[in-house]
Amino acid sequence: MGVVGAGQLARMLQQAAIGLGVPLRLLAEAADSSAAQVIVDTTVGDYTELDVLATWAKGNTVVTFDHEHVPTAHLQALVADGVTVRPAPHALVHAQDKAVMRRRLSSLSIACPRHAFVTTAAEVAAFAATVGGFPVVMKRTRGGYDGKGVFVVRDEAEAARLLMEAADHGGNDNGQHLVEERVAFRRELSALVARAPSGQVAAYPVVESRQRGGVCVEVTAPAAELDPALAVGAQQTAMRIAAELDVTGVLAVELFETTDGRVLVNELAMRPHNTGHWSIDGAVTSQFENHLRAVLDLPLGDPTPRARWSVMVNILGGSAPTLFDGYPHVQARDPRLRVHLYGKPVKPGRKVGHVTAYGDDLADVRRRARHAAAWFEGGDDEADEEH
Amino acid sequence: MGVVGAGQLARMLQQAAIGLGVPLRLLAEAADSSAAQVIVDTTVGDYTELDVLATWAKGNTVVTFDHEHVPTAHLQALVADGVTVRPAPHALVHAQDKAVMRRRLSSLSIACPRHAFVTTAAEVAAFAATVGGFPVVMKRTRGGYDGKGVFVVRDEAEAARLLMEAADHGGNDNGQHLVEERVAFRRELSALVARAPSGQVAAYPVVESRQRGGVCVEVTAPAAELDPALAVGAQQTAMRIAAELDVTGVLAVELFETTDGRVLVNELAMRPHNTGHWSIDGAVTSQFENHLRAVLDLPLGDPTPRARWSVMVNILGGSAPTLFDGYPHVQARDPRLRVHLYGKPVKPGRKVGHVTAYGDDLADVRRRARHAAAWFEGGDDEADEEH
Numbered sequence: 001m002g003v004v005g006a007g008q009l010a011r012m013l014q015q016a017a018i019g020l021g022v023p024l025r026l027l028a029e030a031a032d033s034s035a036a037q038v039i040v041d042t043t044v045g046d047y048t049e050l051d052v053l054a055t056w057a058k059g060n061t062v063v064t065f066d067h068e069h070v071p072t073a074h075l076q077a078l079v080a081d082g083v084t085v086r087p088a089p090h091a092l093v094h095a096q097d098k099a100v101m102r103r104r105l106s107s108l109s110i111a112c113p114r115h116a117f118v119t120t121a122a123e124v125a126a127f128a129a130t131v132g133g134f135p136v137v138m139k140r141t142r143g144g145y146d147g148k149g150v151f152v153v154r155d156e157a158e159a160a161r162l163l164m165e166a167a168d169h170g171g172n173d174n175g176q177h178l179v180e181e182r183v184a185f186r187r188e189l190s191a192l193v194a195r196a197p198s199g200q201v202a203a204y205p206v207v208e209s210r211q212r213g214g215v216c217v218e219v220t221a222p223a224a225e226l227d228p229a230l231a232v233g234a235q236q237t238a239m240r241i242a243a244e245l246d247v248t249g250v251l252a253v254e255l256f257e258t259t260d261g262r263v264l265v266n267e268l269a270m271r272p273h274n275t276g277h278w279s280i281d282g283a284v285t286s287q288f289e290n291h292l293r294a295v296l297d298l299p300l301g302d303p304t305p306r307a308r309w310s311v312m313v314n315i316l317g318g319s320a321p322t323l324f325d326g327y328p329h330v331q332a333r334d335p336r337l338r339v340h341l342y343g344k345p346v347k348p349g350r351k352v353g354h355v356t357a358y359g360d361d362l363a364d365v366r367r368r369a370r371h372a373a374a375w376f377e378g379g380d381d382e383a384d385e386e387h
Numbered sequence: 388m389g390v391v392g393a394g395q396l397a398r399m400l401q402q403a404a405i406g407l408g409v410p411l412r413l414l415a416e417a418a419d420s421s422a423a424q425v426i427v428d429t430t431v432g433d434y435t436e437l438d439v440l441a442t443w444a445k446g447n448t449v450v451t452f453d454h455e456h457v458p459t460a461h462l463q464a465l466v467a468d469g470v471t472v473r474p475a476p477h478a479l480v481h482a483q484d485k486a487v488m489r490r491r492l493s494s495l496s497i498a499c500p501r502h503a504f505v506t507t508a509a510e511v512a513a514f515a516a517t518v519g520g521f522p523v524v525m526k527r528t529r530g531g532y533d534g535k536g537v538f539v540v541r542d543e544a545e546a547a548r549l550l551m552e553a554a555d556h557g558g559n560d561n562g563q564h565l566v567e568e569r570v571a572f573r574r575e576l577s578a579l580v581a582r583a584p585s586g587q588v589a590a591y592p593v594v595e596s597r598q599r600g601g602v603c604v605e606v607t608a609p610a611a612e613l614d615p616a617l618a619v620g621a622q623q624t625a626m627r628i629a630a631e632l633d634v635t636g637v638l639a640v641e642l643f644e645t646t647d648g649r650v651l652v653n654e655l656a657m658r659p660h661n662t663g664h665w666s667i668d669g670a671v672t673s674q675f676e677n678h679l680r681a682v683l684d685l686p687l688g689d690p691t692p693r694a695r696w697s698v699m700v701n702i703l704g705g706s707a708p709t710l711f712d713g714y715p716h717v718q719a720r721d722p723r724l725r726v727h728l729y730g731k732p733v734k735p736g737r738k739v740g741h742v743t744a745y746g747d748d749l750a751d752v753r754r755r756a757r758h759a760a761a762w763f764e765g766g767d768d769e770a771d772e773e774h
Contacts, residue, residue, distance in 0.1 A: 015402050018425050021710065021728025021740065038405050040427050202722075284723050299718035306693060323408065332686035335589075336671050341408025353408065 001025065001296065002057060004047050005066025006033030008342040008351065009272045009288075012280065013066070014038050016289040022296065027056045034342045035066065050074050057083045064249060064295045065271050068095045086197075086248040086295040087270045094245050095270040099141040099178050105265055108244055110237060112265050113137075113256070115180040121160035124153065124179050131181035138162055139178045150214060152182065183264060185256040189223055190275035191238035192252045194290035194300055201239050202290050202300040204283065206231045209254070209275045215349065216274045218370070219312040221282055221305060224362060227261070234263050241268065250291045252276060274314070274351075279303070281338040281356045282310030307358035311366045313373035315353035317346040320378030323353060330355075330372045337372050388412065388683065389444060391434050392453025393420030395729040395738065396659045396675075399667065400453075401425050403675040409683065414443045421729045422453065437461050444470045451636060451682045452658050455482045473584075473635040473682045474657045481632050482657040486528040486565050492652055495631055497624060499652050500524075500643070502567040508547035511540065511566050518568035525549055526565045537601060539569065570651060572643035576610055577662035578625035579639045581677035581687055588626050589677050589687040591670065593618045596641070596662045602736065603661045605757070606699040608669055608692060611749060614648070621650050628655065637678045639663060661701070661738075666690070668725040668743045669697030694745035698753045700760035702740035704733040707765030710740060717742075717759045724759050 001017070003010045006028035014035060017024045028036040028044050036042045045052040047070050054077065057063050062084040075089035085092075094101040105112050116127040128136045138159065140149035153159045163177060188211060192204045208223035209216050223231070238253040245251075252273030254266040276287035285293075285301025293300050320326065323341050330337060334357070341353040353376065357369040388404070390397045393415035401422060404411045415423040415431050423429045432439040434457050441464065444450050449471040462476035472479075481488040492499050503514040515521045525546065527536035540546050550564060575598060579591045595610035596603050610618070625640040632638075639660035641653040663674035672680075672688025680687050707713060710728050717724060721744070728740040740763065744756040 011405060014425070015405050018398060018402050019725075019727050021730050023424060023730070037410060037427060038401070038425070040424060040429070042427075293718065298714050300722065301718065302722040304723075327685050331680065331688065335687065335689040336691075338406075340406050343408050343410070 001292070002027065002060030002063040003035070003039075003066055004053070004063065004070055005029070006035035006039075006042070007066045008034045008344070010035030010066040011038055011342060012277075012286075012340070013272065013288045013292065015280075016286060016292050020289065020292060022292060025056075025060055027053065034344050037343045047074070050077060054078060054081060054083075057081075062086055062295055064291070065092075068092065068270065072096060088246065088248065091245045091247045092270050095268045097141050098139050098267070099176065101268055102178060104245070105241070108240070110241065110265055111262060113180045113183050115178060117176040118179050119163075119176060121156045121163060124159035124163075125156040127179050135182050137180045137182050139180065140166065141178055148214070153179075183256045183266075184259045186259050187223075187257050188266070189226070189234060189255040189257050189263065190219070190252055190273070191234040191255060192250060192273060192276045192287060193235070193238045193242050194250050194287065194294045194303070195239075195242040195247050196294045196300055197248050197297045199243070200300050201242060202285070202303040203235045203239060204276060204279060204287065204303045205305060206234045206255075207275050207278065213349075215314075215316070215351070217314050217316070218366075219275050219278055220362070220366070221278045221310045221312070224309075226257075230257065230261070230263055237263070237265065241265075249294045250276065250287050277340070277354050278310040278312040278356050278358075280340070282307055282312075282358050308360045309362045309365045310356055310358040311362070311369040312354055312356045313369040314351050315341070315355065315373050315376045317348050317350040317352050318377030318379060320376065321346060323376050326372075326376035330375050334368050334372060337368060339372070339376075388679070389414065389447035389450040390422070390426075390453055391440070391450065391457055392416070393422035393426075393429070394453045395421045395731070397422030397453040398425055398729060399664075399673075399727070400659065400675045400679065402667075403673060403679050407676065407679060409679060412443075412447055414440065421731050424730045434461070437464055441465060441468060441470075444468075449473055449682055451678070452479075455479065455657065459483060475633065475635065478632045478634045479657050482655045484528050485526050485654070486563065488655055489565060491632070492628070495627070497628065497652055498649060500567045500570050502565060504563040505566050506550075506563060508543045508550060511546035511550075512543040514566050522569050524567045524569050526567065527553065528565055535601070540566075570643045570653075571646045572651075573646050574610075574644050575653070576613070576621060576642040576644050576650065577606070577639055577660070578621040578642060579637060579660060579663045579674060580622070580625045580629050581637050581674065581681045581690070582626075582629040582634050583681045583687055584635050584684045586630070587687050588629060589672070589690040590622045590626060591663060591666060591674065591690045592692060593621045593642075594662055594665070600736075602701075602703070602738070604701050604703070605753075606662050606665055607749070607753070608665045608697045608699070611696075613644075617644065617648070617650055624650070624652065628652075636681045637663065637674050664727070664741050665697040665699040665743050665745075667727070669694055669699075669745050695747045696749045696752045697743055697745040698749075698756040699741055699743045700756040701738050702728070702742065702760050702763045704735050704737040704739050705764030705766060707763065708733060710763050713759075713763035717762050721755050721759060724755060726759070726763075 002025045004027045011034045026039040026042040135154045138151045188209045194202045205222035207221040210218040242251045252269040256264045272287045280286040338356040355372045357365045359365045389412045391414045398421045413426040413429040515523045522541045525538045575596045581589045592609035594608040597605040629638045639656040643651045659674045667673040725743040742759045744752045746752045
């Protein structure tokens with residue numbers, strides 16, 4: 001089984017693959033990437049070069065992904081060449097291209113933020129007028145992640161500047177740009193499912209995801225005080241999207257819970273997702289194992305939580321130069337805490353690991369996870385609270 | 388961190404090491420060994436050759452083991468050379484040499500089967516007379532595992548034959564041989580602890596282990612209907628042995644629960660052990676992670692079970708040529724079951740994987756685990772039950 005991309009998702013996929021006895025082959029950005037450190041059969045190469053990708057892919061039963069950046073045309077070429085790609089390019093494109101995604105979800109009448117496709121700043125202003133005025137959100141349709149490629153636009157001049165920059169970078173979706181209302185949301189949710197080629201689906205509980213600067217920092221599973229009807233509705237939406245788009249593997253549907261009690265689809269991801277990391281320690285079957293099982297066309301594992309509450313907090317690069325120095329304090333203080341470090345050099349704001357705490361008391365679980373992540377980052381959340 | 392030996396224990400250690408962000412270096416028997424398939428920094432070499440071992444060990448912060456077969460003199464040479472070896476040779480020798488172990492435990496007044504060191508068949512017969520007559524058990528003091536090197540001896544002639552064979556193989560413990568009473572036991576138990584250099588100990592619950600032909604086939608955690616005083620006593624014995632012998636890492640104490648209600652020490656192992664595999668899915672912290680944490684001198688994780696009952700059943704090589712064919716049935720039938728395959732070719736009787744089931748109803752949990760293992764082996768335990 002081949003995996004394109006050697007980030008922490010491929011690394012955690014390897015933990016599940018070792019358990020299942022599935023040999024992974026990796027196409028890595030660099031020999032020292034997070035996943036390349038732990039996958040023996042690694043080829044270093046550039047997935048944007050079709051011949052590199054195609055040569056590597058030939059030896060694989062099936063190919064899947066650590067990220068969504070492989071050009072659609074390359075994936076179609078692999079399929080034409082007889083390689084099994086999961087998720088298939090016709091599904092994956094909805095996670096690669098926000099314009100394709102918005103058009104498809106609209107055609108399925110799935111609730112999304114109001115949006116338009118525009119070519120001029122005047123059209124942005126006209127759209128803004130229909131959604132209560134600026135600010136609105138402009139998005140690059142391809143290549144964004146962790147908030148990159150998403151811009152809050154406060155007036156027509158800012159829109160004009162963004163459109164010009166996009167043109168300088170070779171244009172965007174055939175000259176069309178995506179503009180969306182800025183949703184008044186209570187919080188962000190995520191509905192994550194794994195879907196097998198057979199149509200079987202495993203739906204994880206809907207979680208709450210807290211972001212800072214467009215980067216996920218904390219996930220609570222399940223989302224606290226979520227209206228059960230909204231929760232079921234969100235799961236049904238994710239299952240419907242997975243089926244309609246013919247997704248194989250994990251589909252994460254990032255959602256807004258609006259201040260007026262609706263749930264709108266923000267983004268799609270078709271790979272194990274940061275909002276599912278809690279499942280490694282918190283669910284019967286992790287999202288990584290279920291991604292593998294789905295991609296291998298095997299029956300899926302139970303996604304049920306093992307604890308009443310699980311809280312995952314990302315460790316972002318901070319002032320501490322080495323994460324290892326965090327272990328003595330964190331492990332002695334909280335023997336039940338689960339730590340995952342990704343083998344990545346610490347850089348400010350970079351996702352370099354995560355911790356998961358679980359238990360019956362949400363406030364306590366959250367405190368434990370936040371304290372440990374802050375300690376690894378070199379800060380001290382409790383000192384912060386005192387000042 | 389270096390690991391000598393590339394079996395399934397090193398393979399499962401790697402899953403824990405990936406999570407903790409600890410790079411492992413492996414000294415493997417062969418390039419396609421179980422753990423060599425999943426550890427990038429692998430050297431293929433013979434650990435019985437001191438120069439191979441010493442050259443490999445130089446680059447490591449600390450060295451630990453997948454098995455107990457490295458000659459004690461080699462390990463002492465490494466230590467003299469400045470390499471940190473955990474467990475240290477002076478501890479490990481008690482798991483390598485049954486004579487050394489018996490003498491030490493006796494000096495600590497820890498309850499063991501009655502035993503003697505003998506050089507002649509007449510002495511075996513004399514010992515037998517003191518323990519109620521033949522049969523007695525003769526053991527090679529070094530190199531045994533999975534029941535190998537252990538012989539039930541029914542008369543003096545058989546003893547004479549065994550002593551002659553041992554002499555042909557270069558003798559045994561300076562001409563001395565270990566003979567033990569054949570214990571009338573109700574069942575076999577295992578008390579597993581992890582001990583850090585600081586002296587911190589994490590004690591897993593005492594489990595029941597079922598053997599077939601000297602090979603562990605099934606483990607129930609915790610041992611059902613075990614007298615709480617015996618359970619605590621067994622844990623205390625394991626903790627005392629770990630402290631007295633200065634063990635670092637996992638110590639598994641294999642025990643007999645006698646028909647007259649005593650607990651006797653049968654064997655010691657100083658590495659992750661088959662009777663602790665349930666802890667991967669069944670405990671807050673697995674034996675593998677705690678072995679790593681102990682060897683790295685980090686605080687230990689909580690060994691508490693996450694479910695009321697966990698049952699681990701080994702998958703032994705059977706009539707099914709490939710284990711993968713077992714997945715569709717097993718996974719569809721039991722989405723909560725946890726499967727671990729070791730990447731080893733199937734050979735009759737060889738440990739090639741294990742399954743763990745957990746839950747509240749022991750009979751159900753055991754049935755689920757046994758059925759899955761039997762299916763992977765190519766048999767069908769339910770058809771067996773019907774006939």
